[in-house]
Every structure is written in structure tokens, then in C-alpha cells.
Amino acid sequence: MHTNLTVPIAHHMKQRYQAARRLPLPPGPPGRWLLGNTMPKSHVPFQFARWTGTLWACHRIFVVIGSHQAATDIMEKEGANLADRPRSIAVQETLSDGLGVLLQGSGERLRRLRRVLHAGLQPKVAESYEPIQTRHAKNLVLDVLNDPKNHQGHAMRYSASVVMSFTYGKTTPTSYADPEVVAVNKALARFGQAIRPGAYLVDTYPILRFVPGYLSQLKAWQKENLALYDRQLDTVRRQMREGNTRPSFARFMLEHQKEYQLEDKDLAYIAGAMFTAGSDTTASAITIMMMAAATHTDAQARVQEELDNVVGRMRLPTFGDQEMLPQVTAFMLESLRWRPVSLGGFAHRATKDIIWKNYLVPAGATVIGNHWAIANDPEVFSEPHRFNPQRWIDDAGRVRSDLRFFTFGFGRRVCPGQHVANRSVFVNTALISKIDTLAFSDTANIRAAPFEICFAKRIDENVIRELCAPGK
Numbered sequence: 001m002h003t004n005l006t007v008p009i010a011h012h013m014k015q016r017y018q019a020a021r022r023l024p025l026p027p028g029p030p031g032r033w034l035l036g037n038t039m040p041k042s043h044v045p046f047q048f049a050r051w052t053g054t055l056w057a058c059h060r061i062f063v064v065i066g067s068h069q070a071a072t073d074i075m076e077k078e079g080a081n082l083a084d085r086p087r088s089i090a091v092q093e094t095l096s097d098g099l100g101v102l103l104q105g106s107g108e109r110l111r112r113l114r115r116v117l118h119a120g121l122q123p124k125v126a127e128s129y130e131p132i133q134t135r136h137a138k139n140l141v142l143d144v145l146n147d148p149k150n151h152q153g154h155a156m157r158y159s160a161s162v163v164m165s166f167t168y169g170k171t172t173p174t175s176y177a178d179p180e181v182v183a184v185n186k187a188l189a190r191f192g193q194a195i196r197p198g199a200y201l202v203d204t205y206p207i208l209r210f211v212p213g214y215l216s217q218l219k220a221w222q223k224e225n226l227a228l229y230d231r232q233l234d235t236v237r238r239q240m241r242e243g244n245t246r247p248s249f250a251r252f253m254l255e256h257q258k259e260y261q262l263e264d265k266d267l268a269y270i271a272g273a274m275f276t277a278g279s280d281t282t283a284s285a286i287t288i289m290m291m292a293a294a295t296h297t298d299a300q301a302r303v304q305e306e307l308d309n310v311v312g313r314m315r316l317p318t319f320g321d322q323e324m325l326p327q328v329t330a331f332m333l334e335s336l337r338w339r340p341v342s343l344g345g346f347a348h349r350a351t352k353d354i355i356w357k358n359y360l361v362p363a364g365a366t367v368i369g370n371h372w373a374i375a376n377d378p379e380v381f382s383e384p385h386r387f388n389p390q391r392w393i394d395d396a397g398r399v400r401s402d403l404r405f406f407t408f409g410f411g412r413r414v415c416p417g418q419h420v421a422n423r424s425v426f427v428n429t430a431l432i433s434k435i436d437t438l439a440f441s442d443t444a445n446i447r448a449a450p451f452e453i454c455f456a457k458r459i460d461e462n463v464i465r466e467l468c469a470p471g472k
Ligand code: HEM
Pocket: 101, 102, 103, 104, 114, 117, 121, 273, 274, 277, 278, 279, 281, 282, 285, 341, 342, 345, 346, 347, 407, 408, 409, 410, 411, 412, 413, 414, 415, 416, 417, 418, 420, 421, 422
């Protein structure tokens, strides 16, 4: 948080808070008298990263956290007072019928959901999914070699297949055109669209929910989603009755439904949430890692050297090698810091007043840890714009245990899928084929081995045509 920024100008509100609680709010960007700050319409995370501090909008207080220290002190240490989410009428109450995990407010239901998520995704269980990840990562590498242009599509197929495998025990390699994957992706796209800040005015003006027809589209999607998730869980139930299920998260929940006090609807929704939360995110992390590899060949060469030394070329790297592969781990950690998947972070809500360095984060405030700003905090990550995996390595050549980035969010709402996700990124980083900038023909004048580049235009082609027209 930049304490040198000027205070917001929604003065009357600010003074009320200060008088009541005697401490100032963290300073933020200037806003307009009475109206407070105008919320950005696009590229919200980047805009918020420039605006760290307190914002006022629509009579709500937003505290945007942009430094590593403030994230540690507030989001982590005060995690118990920030486990709540701001109310979400459009997505949580309507589209998800109050059943979603990501936007569930704090309290008894959240505790039950997180308990079962933790049990089904904790490190020991995540370890049991490693063979699934290894198998699909090998397919990903073969797909990339076969059709390099479509590497992003392959990463998406990888992530979708892995989620479907460990959630429902699907064994067949999932294609992205698989009707089931198409259906869950449709649900995911609708969720993604609805959750965009400002997508539904009803979250600012709750009265709108009484306007006839206003929420009807979301309600129709809600029915479709629930039917889809029910069908998927029913398949596992049927397989259990027939005695031919494989271990999966869904089976685990069905077997322990009583113990975790979950209703049928909860189960269907939690399993469905695995895809929503874990598919695109993982694909994006893998693609970022590949982007880093393609654009930082020196850093990648170091990873390849380590792989050659530790694993050699007669076998593939495995999870068992990770301890001995600090460069692979560092490359992955740096990719996740360099371009954080959850760029803007998810909103938490303070349920108690939090005091930080003589500032007040008042109860009721929406508190957002801005991953982009924190990743670029020069106090912790020197030259933050540089992609430098070595920042994660200590003097003894090991992965530093004293440095961390908040790839998976904060405190009590930290991503429960992190152990599964990290394994996916690790195994794909270790398996990804080498980008060799010394791959030339053995001839007097060298010729580069085939490689692909995507060109983006800087100048519109019509302008180029015009400039190149005869007589110009
Ligand atoms: C690289 C991949 C992933 C990234 C970067 C990621 C990141 C995140 C972040 C930032 C949050 C919100 C944390 C906060 O509110 O502070 C979150 C929540 C969540 N993630 Fe992930 N995630 C990934 C993969 C996964 C996977 C594979 C799963 C499931 C297997 C998963 C399940 C969830 C769930 C259920 C939540 C909601 C938790 C809650 O609100 O209490 N995520 N994730």
C-alpha cells in the first residue's frame, strides 16, 4: 500500500468513519466529491494496481492491497477476519443458487465446504493424482510436438482432462470437443462473464432483483448448470452401485457425505466447481510457463541443463525427481509470479475492524489483494519486471523457503486446489520440450531448425500496402 498517495475525496464518508473509529483509512487515489472513485471498466486489475489504498464507490469502501508486506500483515495474519466475501446477488445467489464455493460468505456452510475440499485435495490426496497428471502431461508434450501452433489448445485439453479424471474418475483421454467438456466449458464461460466486475448492476443496486425478468437469464443458466452437475454425479453414483468406479473426488464425497454433512445439491455443485476453478486456471498457468520458456531462452537453458544432469535423456522426469530439480521449481515459481493467473485477486470482506500501521480497514470493507501489484513489489522482488528464476534459489542452490508469492490467494480463502495445480505446472515444466537456439544445420552457412513464430502487426496492413504502393 503506498502511504504517500493522497486521500480520496469522498470526504463526508471518510470523516464519518474516522470520527467513529479515530484512525484514518489507508490513503488511496483521489476520488470525486460525494461520488467517490469511478470504477474502471476494463483491465480492472492493472488499474487497481495503480490505485492501491482505499477507494470509494457506490457507498462501499474498497481497500486494494498492493504490497507484499501489507498482504502478509492483513490478508494472511488477519485471515480470520477476512474469510468473508462481499455479497454477490448475480453470481452467487442467482446463477449458483447459493451453492457455489468461490463466492460463499463466511460461516458454517463455508466451513463445511472447505473441510471436504481440503480432505479431497490435500497434499497426500493430490499425490495420488500424480499418475493422472503424468499421463496427460506426456500427451500434452506429444500434442505440442505434433501441432505446435495449437499449444494453448493442448494446455486447455490437458487441464480439462485432468480435472475430469480426478473429479469424476474419467479414464478416457478427454477431447476438448467431448460433449461433456463442451457443456462444462459453457457453464464456465457464463460464470466468467457474470463474475466480471460491474457485469450486473444488481450487485450495486440490490433493488434491481425485484425488477421482473431482470435475473431471468441467470436463473435459466442456473437450472442448466445444476442439471449438468447432477448428471455428472449420477454417473459416479451408478458406477458405485455397479462396483466399477475408480477413486475420485466425487466418489470420496459420496462415500463421506454424512460425515461432512453435505446435501446432494452441495455435492453436485462442489464437484462442478472443480472444473470452474481448476480447468482454465491450470491451462493458463501452463501457457504462461511456456510463454516464459519461449521468451527467456537463457533461463530455460538452465532448466534443461539441470534436467540433463539429474535425469539424463534415457527417461522422463517424474515427481520423484522434484527435490533434485530446484531449477525446474524456480522456473515454475517465477512464471507464476511474472504473470499471475489471478491478476487482480478475488475480493474478501472484512468482518471486523482491522488496524494496520495506524490505519483502519473497517469492518464491511471489500479487501482485495492485487496479485499484479504484489508480484511487482520491488521491496521483495528486486527488478520485478525481469523474469529471473534465480531469485527463488538460495546460496546453497536450493529453492528458498523464506520467499513466497500469493499465486493461490490469501488466508482462509486460499485456493484448496493449490497442491493439485502446482503438480500440474511442475510436471509440465519438467516435460516441456527444449527450445534450442543453437539448433542449426551442420553446414558452412547455418540454417535454423524449424521453429514457429507468431507475428503481430505493429502497423495496419492497409497502411503498409499504401506505403509500398508503386510510386511511393
Ligand atoms: C494454477 C492454477 C490455479 C490458480 C492460479 C488458482 C488460484 C486461486 C485463487 C487466487 C483463488 C481465490 C483465493 C482468494 O480468495 O484469496 C482460488 C480459489 C479456489 N480455487 Fe483455485 N487456483 C488454481 C487451480 C485450482 C484447482 C486445480 C482447483 C480444484 C481442484 C481449484 C479450486 C479452487 C476453489 C474451490 C476455490 C474457492 C475457495 C474459496 O473461495 O474458499 N483451484 N484459486
